[in-house]
Amino acid sequence: MPANLTPDYQRAERRYREAETPADKLAALEEMLRTIPKHKGTDKLQAELKRKISQARENLTAQKKAAGAGKDPFHVPRQGAGQVVLIGVPNVGKSAIVEALTEAPVKVADFPYTTHAPVPGMAYYEDAPIQLVDMPPMTPEHVPGGMIGAIRNADIVAVVANLGADSVLDDVDAVLGILRERNIQLLSEPILPEPEPEAPLAKRGLLVATGCDRDNAAGNLEMLTELLDNRIKTVAVSAASGEHLDVLLRTLFELLHVLRVYAKPPGKPPDKSAPFILPVGSTVLDLATHIHKELASSFKHARLWGDNVFPGQHVHHDHILHDKDIAEIHM
Ligand SMILES: Nc1nc2c(ncn2[C@@H]2O[C@H](COP(=O)(O)OP(=O)(O)O)[C@@H](O)[C@H]2O)c(=O)[nH]1
Numbered sequence: 001m002p003a004n005l006t007p008d009y010q011r012a013e014r015r016y017r018e019a020e021t022p023a024d025k026l027a028a029l030e031e032m033l034r035t036i037p038k039h040k041g042t043d044k045l046q047a048e049l050k051r052k053i054s055q056a057r058e059n060l061t062a063q064k065k066a067a068g069a070g071k072d073p074f075h076v077p078r079q080g081a082g083q084v085v086l087i088g089v090p091n092v093g094k095s096a097i098v099e100a101l102t103e104a105p106v107k108v109a110d111f112p113y114t115t116h117a118p119v120p121g122m123a124y125y126e127d128a129p130i131q132l133v134d135m136p137p138m139t140p141e142h143v144p145g146g147m148i149g150a151i152r153n154a155d156i157v158a159v160v161a162n163l164g165a166d167s168v169l170d171d172v173d174a175v176l177g178i179l180r181e182r183n184i185q186l187l188s189e190p191i192l193p194e195p196e197p198e199a200p201l202a203k204r205g206l207l208v209a210t211g212c213d214r215d216n217a218a219g220n221l222e223m224l225t226e227l228l229d230n231r232i233k234t235v236a237v238s239a240a241s242g243e244h245l246d247v248l249l250r251t252l253f254e255l256l257h258v259l260r261v262y263a264k265p266p267g268k269p270p271d272k273s274a275p276f277i278l279p280v281g282s283t284v285l286d287l288a289t290h291i292h293k294e295l296a297s298s299f300k301h302a303r304l305w306g307d308n309v310f311p312g313q314h315v316h317h318d319h320i321l322h323d324k325d326i327a328e329i330h331m
């Protein structure tokens, strides 16, 4: 270390060593650069300080960004095969569905507005994990801030309606109206057409008509189906009796448009504990890439077992996978 460093510089350096936050570190480094004697003998040290300062600035920005992201309670990181948000007016049975199908700590109550922030939970269609997100209620008078962003981010929007309520038609109309005003249109087709620049955002969605165990449910369901005119797929369920919840899960899985593949190490049985989830249309090479970059780069061929191949059939990298295929990749 150059001998002619001033006491001011040494103080700043001590401050740097003791700094605990990125902001303090940055301030101390800037102080060091200010107080360092500027001559040839400190050129290297000056360059080093400048490099550290720019690194410290980056750290500070990253920290601020992370803190900002953490503040949005409506941001739910996607998990599993896809994310499904359950929306609707108050008291229709959104939380009851999430409670029936997941381990999430949701609140189900006979009075409205018990859910204030999204609560995610994992449901399973067979062995495929599907993330359900219980949402606070929305009404034409009040759409919680952040909710529209969460809807845009989700893979599937499930509009929940209570078949036992006299207001069920108006309730569904209100929710679809709120979405339309925000330029969001629900479609139940798994493959969406390429959107026009001005066209509304097409979101995969379905109507979950719950409370099918309640009085008047059958008549209300008929009216609802007529109102929707087959534009949005409707599944009638009951969270209370559990009726048709299996149909709901299967429908969600189909709408997600994904497939399950099991990997089999050569000479060993397939790992059935957790499937790899890939978009429909994925190839054997997509699977290899998904498992490990190296597996993809040294891919030779694969053997497949499943409904669409001979047992152990040799396939090339561009072979399209099907749901529940077992793949053995050779490199
Ligand atoms: N009979 C019946 N009651 C239900 C059903 N789903 C929810 N409930 C009841 O309806 C009320 C509101 O349910 P909740 O899930 O809290 O509604 P949310 O405000 O939409 O989340 C609760 O008292 C539930 O027990 C159902 O399928 N059948």
Ligand SMILES: [Mg+2]
Pocket (backbone or CB within 6 Å): 094, 095, 096, 107, 108, 114, 115, 134, 135
């Ligand atoms: Mg609720």
